[in-house]
Amino acid sequence: MLIVTNTGSVSKRLIEAVEREFPWVLVEQVESVVAGCRSFAHPVALILVDVSLMHEAEAAAAMLSRVHPHALAAVIEPYDKMQTTSFSAIADSALFRSVLPMDMRLDIWLSIIRLMLCGGEYLPPGSLVGVRAGEPASPPPAHNGVPVGQRKAESSVAELTARELQILEMVSRGLQNKLIAAGLGLSEHTVKIHLHNIIRKLGVHNRTEAAARFRNARNSNAVFD
Incomplete structure (x- = not known):
C-alpha cells in the first residue's frame, strides 16, 4: 500500500493499525507524487493520495498506471473537508475511483481499507459524485423507444x-x-x-x-x- 501525502493525514498510529490488521501488507509513505512514480520491492495494490496532491497525481496518472498497473487509487478525505468540486473531479477522473474518509471509527476505516485492497471501490454516503450544477431536469432522450x-x-x-x-x-x-x-x-x-x-x-x-x-x-x- 502506497500513501502519498505531505500533510500527515495518515498518522503513524493508523499505519501501524493497517500492518497489524493486514500482516501481509507493507505500507510505504512518500511526500510527493513523483516519489510514488517508481517501483517498490513489492507490487502496489492500493495508492492513497492526499486531496492536496490530487491534481498533481492526475497529471501523473499515466506514469502511476504504468508503474503500478494493478493498483486502485483513492483520495484521502481529511475529516470531511473534501469539497463537492473534488467529488466532481473524481467522477471525471481516469485515476481515482474511491475516497477514503478519515473521520470514521478505526474498525470501519480498516474495513474500507480491506475493501480497497481487494479491488473494491468506496465513496462516502451523501457524496455528490456525478452531480453537475445546471444539469437539465428533463428525462434523457429515448433510444429505440427505451429511455437512456x-x-x-x-x-x-x-x-x-x-x-x-x-x-x-x-x-x-x-x-x-x-x-x-x-x-x-x-x-x-x-x-x-x-x-x-x-x-x-x-x-x-x-x-x-x-x-x-x-x-x-x-x-x-x-x-x-
Whole structure:
C-alpha cells in the first residue's frame, strides 16, 4: 500500500493499525507524487493520495498506471473537508475511483481499507459524485423507444463485481448482514460497505429495492446468461 501525502493525514498510529490488521501488507509513505512514480520491492495494490496532491497525481496518472498497473487509487478525505468540486473531479477522473474518509471509527476505516485492497471501490454516503450544477431536469432522450436512463438501470446489475453479486443474491434470499458475513467469512462492516456500494451503483434507496432489481435482472437473464 502506497500513501502519498505531505500533510500527515495518515498518522503513524493508523499505519501501524493497517500492518497489524493486514500482516501481509507493507505500507510505504512518500511526500510527493513523483516519489510514488517508481517501483517498490513489492507490487502496489492500493495508492492513497492526499486531496492536496490530487491534481498533481492526475497529471501523473499515466506514469502511476504504468508503474503500478494493478493498483486502485483513492483520495484521502481529511475529516470531511473534501469539497463537492473534488467529488466532481473524481467522477471525471481516469485515476481515482474511491475516497477514503478519515473521520470514521478505526474498525470501519480498516474495513474500507480491506475493501480497497481487494479491488473494491468506496465513496462516502451523501457524496455528490456525478452531480453537475445546471444539469437539465428533463428525462434523457429515448433510444429505440427505451429511455437512456431506463437502459442504464437495466444494465447496472451487470456492472456489479462478483463479490457484490454474491452478496446481493444473499440479500435477495432475505439473509441479514450477520448471516451474509458468516457465510462469506467477512466482517459485518465489510458487508455493510459492499451493500453501500451496491445501492450506489444500482441507484436505489435501500437493500429491498436492490434485491428487487437483482430478481428482475435474474428473471430477464440480464446477468446470468
